[in-house]
Amino acid sequence: MVEEKGENEVGAQRTSGWSAPTGRRTDEWSECLVHIGKSHDRAAFTRFFRHFAPLIKAFALAGSSLSASHADELVQEVMLKVWQKADGFNPEKAAASTWIYTIARNCRTDMFRRLQKFDTQLAAEDLSIEVEGEEPFAVLHNRRGSDRVRNLMGQLPPDQAQILAKVYMEGKSHSEAAAELDLPLGTVKSRVRLAIQKLQVQMDRQ
Amino acid sequence: MAMANHHPSNDFLMEYAAGTLPVAQAACISAHLNYCDRCRRVYDQMQNIGGVMLERLDPVPVSEAVLDAVLGRLDEPEPLHHPQAKAAVELPALLRRIINGDFSQLVWKRITKSLSISYLSTGDSDYEFALYRIAAGGRIPEHQHAGTEMTLVLEGGFSDSNGHYHAGDFIYRVADEKHAPVALDGEDCICLAVLDAPLRFTGWNYRWLNPFLQLRAS
Numbered sequence: 302m303v304e305e306k307g308e309n310e311v312g313a314q315r316t317s318g319w320s321a322p323t324g325r326r327t328d329e330w331s332e333c334l335v336h337i338g339k340s341h342d343r344a345a346f347t348r349f350f351r352h353f354a355p356l357i358k359a360f361a362l363a364g365s366s367l368s369a370s371h372a373d374e375l376v377q378e379v380m381l382k383v384w385q386k387a388d389g390f391n392p393e394k395a396a397a398s399t400w401i402y403t404i405a406r407n408c409r410t411d412m413f414r415r416l417q418k419f420d421t422q423l424a425a426e427d428l429s430i431e432v433e434g435e436e437p438f439a440v441l442h443n444r445r446g447s448d449r450v451r452n453l454m455g456q457l458p459p460d461q462a463q464i465l466a467k468v469y470m471e472g473k474s475h476s477e478a479a480a481e482l483d484l485p486l487g488t489v490k491s492r493v494r495l496a497i498q499k500l501q502v503q504m505d506r507q
Numbered sequence: 508m509a510m511a512n513h514h515p516s517n518d519f520l521m522e523y524a525a526g527t528l529p530v531a532q533a534a535c536i537s538a539h540l541n542y543c544d545r546c547r548r549v550y551d552q553m554q555n556i557g558g559v560m561l562e563r564l565d566p567v568p569v570s571e572a573v574l575d576a577v578l579g580r581l582d583e584p585e586p587l588h589h590p591q592a593k594a595a596v597e598l599p600a601l602l603r604r605i606i607n608g609d610f611s612q613l614v615w616k617r618i619t620k621s622l623s624i625s626y627l628s629t630g631d632s633d634y635e636f637a638l639y640r641i642a643a644g645g646r647i648p649e650h651q652h653a654g655t656e657m658t659l660v661l662e663g664g665f666s667d668s669n670g671h672y673h674a675g676d677f678i679y680r681v682a683d684e685k686h687a688p689v690a691l692d693g694e695d696c697i698c699l700a701v702l703d704a705p706l707r708f709t710g711w712n713y714r715w716l717n718p719f720l721q722l723r724a725s
Contacts, residue, residue, distance in 0.1 A: 403557070
């Protein structure tokens with residue numbers, strides 16, 4: 302998608318005595334995002350929009366809690382943030398999809414609160430922590446984490462995937478998910494636990 | 508980097524990553540992440556789940572008008588944003604923001620000889636969000652909770668029958684657990700506590716205080 306060869310590639314980088322083993326990230330959207338951040342290239346942004354805006358809209362409508370016009374408003378807010386924050390995106394630390402998910406999640410939370418007239422001085426962004434760990438292992442660990450989750454996600458049994466979709470895409474708490482699916486909370490929690498194991502979320506420190 | 512020994516459960520980290528926790532509880536988890544590399548890594552992975560699920564959604568068409576509207580707004584000045592929380596050095600930036608300064612600027616309400624409480628506001632009317640200061644070596648009378656309690660140690664430390672807790676440690680208690688924390692010697696202990704029901708002193712000589720401990724959620 303990004304035509305520039307070489308200059309935007311994210312490859313092995315030397316970090317004070319430590320060099321990333323093999324492999325460069327083959328995530329074209331991460332490269333596109335880096336390019337947008339560096340060059341403020343509207344054409345690249347338009348490509349990024351065409352790919353992600355329909356996903357953000359699907360996210361907005363998941364759980365059918367927002368109207369179509371609010372969903373479009375959310376798409377606008379998220380994509381504007383993408384443009385404004387792209388220069389802070391670091392492909393060594395996070396996958397593009399994770400980065401944009403975080404923005405979409407925060408925007409949706411704030412929109413819910415606005416619609417419910419919930420009065421807080423804290424924006425969702427204030428409550429989310431950016432990846433600050435600079436140690437090479439942590440960074441590599443996280444970069445690979447997204448690829449691993451992507452590979453394993455397709456193998457989740459439907460009942461576990463369904464709970465994750467309720468929580469992540471519809472923004473339901475575990476107890477709300479339990480109520481909607483008419484399951485005991487314990488069942489929801491044990492499916493979540495199994496899913497976390499399958500996705501190898503919690504790798505022990507090495 | 509600071510290392511905590513007591514952590515929020517994966518359930519909390521997931522709900523935090525998915526943005527489904529109430530504001531007051533999210534603020535407490537967020538403050539813990541300031542102290543804890545381990546949980547931050549788990550949180551990163553929990554967020555990756557969100558990213559991958561987003562990729563896998565069935566796209567819903569977006570009209571060209573929305574794209575045009577966004578392109579038309581790209582030159583708008585960016586809203587000011589405050590700097591993000593930095594790695595643990597002292598007080599999490601988020602708390603500094605809620606407190607609007609540091610501990611010295613707070614109004615402390617004296618509850619007992621050893622315990623003072625400063626009530627803060629997160630805008631969440633279901634949860635009390637407060638700082639507890641226990642004098643060095645002092646004890647909080649035995650109490651129990653009618654609801655849940657998240658505690659994060661910010662300074663100093665305390666111990667109870669379950670263990671010792673230091674800066675960065677996160678403790679979650681559910682209704683009816685009783686405990687009588689004692690601050691470690693040498694330093695006042697300051698904790699962030701997030702409650703959804705008032706605590707109740709259980710000893711006969713402190714029970715008279717209970718009517719003064721209404722939930723101060725705001």
